[in-house]
Structures are given as C-alpha cells and as structure tokens.
Amino acid sequence: MADLVEGIPGLEAAERIARHDLARLNYPPANWVPERIGPDGRRVLDVLVVGAGMCGQTAGWNLLREGIRNIRVIERSAYRKEGPWNTTARMPILRSPKHLTGPDLGVPSLTFRAWYEAQHGAAGWDKLYKVLRLDWLDYLLWVRKVVDLPVENNVGLVSVEPAGDLLKATLSTGEVVHTRKLVLANGRDGSGGFRWPSFPSFDPADPKRMGRAFHTLEDIDFAALAGKRIGVLGVLATAIDNAATALEAGAREAICYARRPHLPQVNKSKGVSFPGFQRGQGMLDDDWRWKIYTYMLAAGSPPPHESVLRVQKLPGFAFHFAEPWLDVIVDETGVTVKTTKATERFDAVFFGTGFDVDVARRAEIAAFTANVKLWGDARSPEEAGANAEAALYPYLGPGFELTEKVPGRTPLLGSIHLFNWGSILSQGALAGDIPGLQFGSPRLVQAISHSLFKADVARHVENMFNQEDPELAPTDYFVPREKRSGTL
Numbered sequence: 365m366a367d368l369v370e371g372i373p374g375l376e377a378a379e380r381i382a383r384h385d386l387a388r389l390n391y392p393p394a395n396w397v398p399e400r401i402g403p404d405g406r407r408v409l410d411v412l413v414v415g416a417g418m419c420g421q422t423a424g425w426n427l428l429r430e431g432i433r434n435i436r437v438i439e440r441s442a443y444r445k446e447g448p449w450n451t452t453a454r455m456p457i458l459r460s461p462k463h464l465t466g467p468d469l470g471v472p473s474l475t476f477r478a479w480y481e482a483q484h485g486a487a488g489w490d491k492l493y494k495v496l497r498l499d500w501l502d503y504l505l506w507v508r509k510v511v512d513l514p515v516e517n518n519v520g521l522v523s524v525e526p527a528g529d530l531l532k533a534t535l536s537t538g539e540v541v542h543t544r545k546l547v548l549a550n551g552r553d554g555s556g557g558f559r560w561p562s563f564p565s566f567d568p569a570d571p572k573r574m575g576r577a578f579h580t581l582e583d584i585d586f587a588a589l590a591g592k593r594i595g596v597l598g599v600l601a602t603a604i605d606n607a608a609t610a611l612e613a614g615a616r617e618a619i620c621y622a623r624r625p626h627l628p629q630v631n632k633s634k635g636v637s638f639p640g641f642q643r644g645q646g647m648l649d650d651d652w653r654w655k656i657y658t659y660m661l662a663a664g665s666p667p668p669h670e671s672v673l674r675v676q677k678l679p680g681f682a683f684h685f686a687e688p689w690l691d692v693i694v695d696e697t698g699v700t701v702k703t704t705k706a707t708e709r710f711d712a713v714f715f716g717t718g719f720d721v722d723v724a725r726r727a728e729i730a731a732f733t734a735n736v737k738l739w740g741d742a743r744s745p746e747e748a749g750a751n752a753e754a755a756l757y758p759y760l761g762p763g764f765e766l767t768e769k770v771p772g773r774t775p776l777l778g779s780i781h782l783f784n785w786g787s788i789l790s791q792g793a794l795a796g797d798i799p800g801l802q803f804g805s806p807r808l809v810q811a812i813s814h815s816l817f818k819a820d821v822a823r824h825v826e827n828m829f830n831q832e833d834p835e836l837a838p839t840d841y842f843v844p845r846e847k848r849s850g851t852l
C-alpha cells in the first residue's frame with residue numbers, strides 16, 4: 365500500500381489490484397436468467413446494449429454484476445472512437461472536476477483517481493488540475509478491459525421491430541437477433557439528432573453546404589480552414605471550443621454570435637449535483653419534474669471558464685451578443701449570413717446549436733415511435749405549447765423504459781430502455797453527465813433485473829420447489845428425498 369501512495373505502481377499493478385477487488389466482490393456472479401430459445405432456434409439475448417460509450421459500458425458492466433450475463437454490447441464506431449472524446453470533442457480538458465466518480469460503480473480501485481495515480485503517483489494527482497480529454501477515454505477503456513466487458517465494435521443497431529413478446533433487432537452486419545430487453549445507450553443525440561436552426565435559404569441536407577457549413581459535432585478538417593474567416597452560431601461550450609480549435613489551427617477570424625445579451629452565468633446543474641437531488645428527481649410528481657427541467661432548459665449553461673479563457677486570448681476572436689442570425693446562404697465560394705445588425709461574408713460557418721430530443725427522428729425505433737408517450741402528452745396543451753422543446757422529451761417509466769401514449773397498443777415499449785440524454789425530464793441527468801451515472805446505471809439495471817425475474821417467476825418458483833442440496837449428507841441426520849416428510 366505504501367507503494368501506492370508514494371510510488372508509481374503502473375497500470376498493470378493497478379489492474380491486478382482492481383481485479384482482486386472484483387474477485388472479493390464475487391464478480392462476476394453466475395448468470396441467473398433462464399435460457400430462452402427464440403423463433404429462429406437460437407438463444408434469445410436477455411439484453412442488447414446499443415452503444416459502448418460511457419453510459420453503455422457502465423450499464424453493460426452493471427448487468428454483468430447483477431448476474432444478467434447473456435447480453436451483448438454493440439458499438440457502431442471503431443475501438444477508441446466511442447463517444448465524443450476522440451472524435452468531435454474539441455476541448456483540452458473535461459469541464460467536470462477530477463474527483464468525479466461514476467464509471468467505477470463504487471469500486472475504489474476502478475476510479476479515475478486510481479487509474480491516474482497508478483501512472484503519475486499521489487503527487488501527480490495533487491498536481492492535476494482537470495482531466496485531459498483523451499485521458500478520460502483511455503480511462504473508460506481501461507475500466508472496460510479490467511471488468512472483462514465484451515464489446516463488439518463496428519457493429520451498429522439498424523432497426524428494431526416487435527416479434528411476439530420479443531424484440532427483433534437488425535444489426536449493421538446483417539445479423540438479426542432476438543432480445544428481451546434493449547438498452548439504447550446511443551449518446552447525447554440518441555433521442556433525436558443535431559439541432560439545425562431553420563433559415564429561409566439554408567438546408568442542412570443540401571450537399572452544397574459540405575466544407576462550408578458544419579454542425580460543431582461533425583467531423584471538421586480544421587487545417588483546411590487556415591487563413592479563413594469563420595462565423596459561429598452559438599456561444600456555449602462546443603461553439604467556443606470549435607472557434608478556439610479553428611483559430612489555433614490558423615483561422616484568421618472566428619466570431620461567435622448569440623441572441624442572448626451575454627453569456628449564461630450560472631451552471632444550475634452543478635448546484636443540484638448531490639445525491640438527494642440526483643436520486644430524488646425521478647421520484648417526483650410530474651409537476652415538479654416539469655418545473656425543474658423546463659427551467660433548466662431555458663436557463664442554459666455557461667461555457668466553462670477555461671474555454672472562454674482559451675478563446676479570449678486568441679487574435680481574431682470576438683463575441684457578438686444580441687445579434688441573432690436571420691438567414692444563411694451557402695454558395696460556391698463562401699457563406700453569407702444576414703444578422704439583425706449586418707450582412708456578413710464568411711468562408712465557413714459552424715452551428716454550435718447542440719441537439720434536439722425528438723424520438724421520431726431515430727430510425728432505429730421507427731416501428732415504435734408513433735405510440736411513444738411524450739411529456740407533451742402528460743401536460744396541458746397550453747403548457748406543452750409554451751414549452752415546445754420540453755414537450756418532445758419522452759415520458760419514461762421508473763427504469764428508463766419508454767411508455768405508451770395509448771396503453772395496450774405497443775406494450776413492448778416497456779422493453780426499450782432509453783439510457784441517454786432524452787431521459788433527463790423523467791429521471792434528471794442520470795444517463796448523460798458523469799456525476800449522474802452512479803445513480804442512473806443501478807436504477808436501470810434493477811428495473812431490468814426485476815422485470816426479467818417477474819416474467820420468469822413461475823419458472824423460478826418451480827426451480828425452488830425442485831431444488832436439491834445435500835447440505836446434511838456428511839452428517840448422521842441426512843434424509844434422502846423419498847423418505848422426507850412434507851416439502852422439507
């Protein structure tokens with residue numbers, strides 16, 4: 365132990381310690397879910413987890429810990445390309461403080477701190493300001509390896525349909541699998557898609573925009589923007605980090621525009637990041653949950669001060685507040701942007717406008733979406749009309765499962781668990797940001813565990829009746845079954 369505190373034991377030693385801790389926790393426990401054969405003659409999966417980013421891998425590991433082991437975790441991207449960290453995230457460090465836990469599911473030797481100290485020692489940990497973006501990815505992949513979670517990279521979910529009381533999933537490989545439960549851990553846009561503001565002359569589907577108008581969470585060739593003038597719609601974290609990345613790559617100018625008169629000042633979600641709020645929000649009645657999140661959505665969240673410090677020192681950067689865009693016209697040589705104050709000419713524009721939650725946009729679950737209950741269905745038309753964004757959030761059950769707009773029409777919706785950002789109105793931020801994960805993942809897994817057990821209860825009870833255990837065989841008091849009285 366002295367080594368751990370003062371020295372730098374290295375990742376292999378950290379892995380040995382973590383594996384030993386897992387063994388002490390009897391991980392992995394035996395599978396308890398009875399085998400079921402599907403219409404294709406193959407064993408039905410108990411859970412198919414879609415997405416192996418932070419939420420998907422944590423949910424997958426949590427299922428294994430629960431003894432639900434007949435699962436598959438699929439990930440459409442290549443290894444080390446899961447999630448935003450090594451793809452579309454363009455900040456050097458995480459916003460979150462370094463001490464955050466979550467993907468470790470409460471095992472100390474699997475925390476980010478354990479991973480970091482193993483390589484940099486206790487002194488290195490003390491010196492660390494915030495987590496480097498790619499360190500977070502490497503840490504997640506390390507946890508995945510140590511807990512022996514099998515992940516199938518380069519395999520996507522294409523669609524899911526009902527098949528009796530099962531779900532039939534078609535994968536990008538052409539394989540068709542039957543599963544009892546589906547967990548959609550498909551990321552921040554997993555309940556909708558990119559938000560593209562509507563302008564009279566702009567169509568995001570028009571191929572002419574390629575290379576000139578980008579959503580900030582798309583692939584962008586920043587080197588190609590050297591010497592260019594860039595307009596950015598948005599002033600929140602991703603807008604600013606993209607502007608900074610472009611300027612650092614040699615762009616001449618990057619101007620971030622906002623409708624609002626100044627940056628949002630207070631990160632409200634930080635203030636409610638404590639167990640009572642995180643655990644309790646999903647237990648509240650509809651009025652409270654609606655009140656909390658319609659407020660959160662309207663309040664917005666300031667960009668991290670580190671991102672603002674990064675960009676404000678770069679020559680060529682400017683904020684234009686209180687200057688909304690009215691139109692965006694892309695042509696062969698650049699982009700004309702009409703604002704409320706001017707007509708500007710840019711070489712390229714970025715839309716730092718985030719995501720929409722709108723399950724109707726998810727092709728994977730198109731067979732089900734017509735009957736998905738939304739928050740708008742649970743509120744009065746006046747409230748839904750006044751909060752159009754919030755009204756589109758799915759109204760989930762207590763285990764993150766989709767619920768029915770018209771009860772009885774598509775009961776299989778209850779087997780589809782939305783473990784992504786679309787769950788915030790129903791559950792709070794338990795399946796998106798790091799701090800909520802330690803509450804969200806166990807809640808999801810307990811719900812799945814309970815539902816699988818309940819569905820098979822007759823079989824479990826029958827097994828209990830038939831159970832034989834020669835506990836007393838080594839003693840003088842063992843009685844063979846045929847000689848016992850009653851059920852004993």
Ligand SMILES: Cc1cc2nc3c(=O)[nH]c(=O)nc-3n(C[C@H](O)[C@H](O)[C@H](O)COP(=O)(O)OP(=O)(O)OC[C@H]3O[C@@H](n4cnc5c(N)ncnc54)[C@H](O)[C@@H]3O)c2cc1C
Nearest residue numbers: 415417418419440446447458459460520521550551797798
């Ligand atoms: C730029 C950025 C910075 C962030 N910084 C922080 C921070 O500092 N602190 C914090 O708490 N949170 C932060 N977040 C929020 C959150 O932690 C991340 O978004 C995190 O990645 C969420 O994990 P996830 O598993 O839900 O989604 P992801 O990590 O995006 O994983 C989803 C995975 O699903 C896969 N997938 C999608 N569709 C399919 C399909 N059909 N089939 C198979 N696979 C599919 C994707 O390829 C992806 O790998 C940040 C988010 C972004 C975008």
